[in-house]
Amino acid sequence: MLEIESLNKQYIAGTWREGQSENILVDTNPYNGEVITEFKMADVSDVDLAYKSALEAKEEWNKVNPYKQRDILENAVKYIEDHEEKIVNIIIDELGGTRLKAAFEIGLVKDMIKESAIFPLKMEGKILPSVEDGKENRLYRIPAGVVGVISPFNFPFFLSMKSVAPAIGAGNGVVLKPHEETPIMGGTLIARIFEEAGVPKGLLNVVATDIKEIGDSLVEHPIPRIISFTGSTKVGSHIGQLAVKNFKKPLLELGGNSAFIVLEDADLDYAVNAAAFSRFTHQGQICMSANRILVQKSIYDEFITKYKEKVSSLKVGDPRDPETIIGPVMNERSAENLKAIIDKGIEQGATPILKGNISGNMVEPTVLTDVNTDMDLAQEELFGPVISVMPFETEEEAIAIANDTRFGLSGAVHTSNVERGVEFAKKVQTGMIHVNDITINDEPIVAFGGEKQSGLGRLNGEWSLEEFTTMKWISVNYQQRQFPY
Missing domain, CATH: 3.40.309.10 (Aldehyde Dehydrogenase; Chain A, domain 2)
Known part of the structure; x- marks a missing residue:
């Protein structure tokens, strides 16, 4: 079922559970102020479990046949299409978005998942020559590992999915922290979609909480290799510096003018x-x-x-x-x-x-x-x-x-x-x-990103595949090498 009452819990290690914090996150309608639902917040121990689950489930996901992975991601699109009117209503209630905005955002999300669905079939490698006789250099494209995603309140469904779908498509585990004002559209709805699509339990985890509760633990945790953040330049600067300090790659989509x-x-x-x-x-x-x-x-x-x-x-x-x-x-x-x-x-x-x-x-x-x-x-x-x-x-x-x-x-x-x-x-x-167009453009196969204080990195299409993977060099020596001593 896709009802708000079924989406007001944490999704960690493949189960729907209450957060371990004693604090309550109240989700309200910005138009009339009505309370939509409440969450018991995730705490630092929930974040830790989420990352450990993502790392473990990633190994299971990487054993799934790439064509089956593609089918699972395409199942996510089908689920959205089957529940589109309910999703429109949640966008209206939780974001104050109009029906026009809801249709626009849902269309972007479906396109993003469709593009990400082909990523498992694009994990290509290379064989390169060597300066040494009898040696072969192999380059393997492999998942980066686990990705931490922090999303904003304005287009939470799309801007969460913009990192979540390609990260999963490229073979990674994910921990997603939606904005505290849009925990459903930016978080638990996405968990439900991928749960129903058939990804391994624990591969995608959603922690609904706020920074006052978890501090910098989502960025500083030792497991994630990439932190993808969309939001203000001020917060993005802090997250970027913290990520680099902890030898993680920051992907930052920040403010504009x-x-x-x-x-x-x-x-x-x-x-x-x-x-x-x-x-x-x-x-x-x-x-x-x-x-x-x-x-x-x-x-x-x-x-x-x-x-x-x-x-x-x-x-x-x-x-x-x-x-x-x-x-x-x-x-x-x-x-x-x-x-x-x-x-x-x-x-x-x-x-x-x-x-x-x-x-x-x-x-x-x-x-x-x-x-x-x-x-x-x-x-x-x-x-x-x-x-x-x-x-x-x-x-x-x-x-x-x-x-x-x-x-x-x-x-x-x-x-x-x-x-x-x-x-x-x-x-x-x-x-x-x-x-001769509008300033608001985002297409699934075209490089998206900013200059100056508007961000770091590029997403969409081949650029997302590049950002969420890494290259591993394995050389093979078919004969014994001569050493100088």
């Missing part, structure tokens, strides 16, 4: 729609969301008029309403942070051409002009339905503004001349940028 650039020859109506989608999908709570819109001065006034009209038309409210585009942000802390940065920006000279009300977790859209690059509005990841629109004269000025940030995750540039867009895009310091 994406620029959406509109050149004078762009299709203006199309650019307006793309810019709105790039900012307001899931209330702007996506690392790839457009934080800044840069518009060439010759079309700036017309863009502002059309954009204000478009954003004003977006329905704000109950995420269960199919017409709702903007639901609640995740918590009141997020709403308060957004209010503070808006107020500070206005004090510094920004002009709100559209200023939405903020009540509890509900944040209506705000569009600000007269923003300069020194303001927090232009420098910080806003993570909510707030956007700055900034004019520029020349391409060189636009590139300078776009690059004036410590982040470098995504971006978009709009122009009627595709090659002009490509040449422009090459100059923006970001891991991903899209010509």
Whole structure:
């Protein structure tokens, strides 16, 4: 069964159990504040058991025929398809996501699992020549071991699965810690999916808890070889340093401050729609969301008029309403942070051409002009339905503004001349940028990752396979070697 009441326990060593902590994790609906369920938190001893179970089960998983492993992963997709409406409802209740957002996220998850399902068939090796006579060099691609995954609250189903599925597909054991505000969508639902799909018990473990309870034990534990973290740059920096200190590989997908650039020859109506989608999908709570819109001065006034009209038309409210585009942000802390940065920006000279009300977790859209690059509005990841629109004269000025940030995750540039867009895009310091498209793009076979303080490493397709495996050199000497002494 796929009911919330069956998903409020830890999943460790192949069993559903209460956490060993005395503390309770309360899972609430961000729209109405209702309690969805409660978890008895995992503690450090649970983390230890989870890692030991993953290491033991990995050996069993590695003995399974690769074609059977593929079939098991494909079973996970079938399970999601059979329970899709229930999953949509959990996304709405636990995340405050709209039905549109839920369908988008579920589609990404299915594509990611389908890609990961072929990993067992791609664990290729090489035979290389040797400088020594009668010797052969063999390179074997093998699983890295056990992977620790720490996922965020905004797209928890996908951003957990983005590491979990390829790690399992590449032969690893996994311990997953979902964000404390989304323990089901980011954690126990995924455990149920793989349990029903048929992976060995203990291969995937989920610990629902918070950092105050377990500290750095998930990263410092001696078993995991890789720590995959998605979240804020501040926390990611700490986790990355801790991982390296303990000789583990960090994979970090961190914050963004994406620029959406509109050149004078762009299709203006199309650019307006793309810019709105790039900012307001899931209330702007996506690392790839457009934080800044840069518009060439010759079309700036017309863009502002059309954009204000478009954003004003977006329905704000109950995420269960199919017409709702903007639901609640995740918590009141997020709403308060957004209010503070808006107020500070206005004090510094920004002009709100559209200023939405903020009540509890509900944040209506705000569009600000007269923003300069020194303001927090232009420098910080806003993570909510707030956007700055900034004019520029020349391409060189636009590139300078776009690059004036410590982040470098995504971006978009709009122009009627595709090659002009490509040449422009090459100059923006970001891991991903899209010509005549939205800033929010993620495809299962295309390298995904950021530059600067937006992260380390690349995921998806062959890059995930590379990240979650290692190469082992075994040489074979077919004759006796001559030694100098």
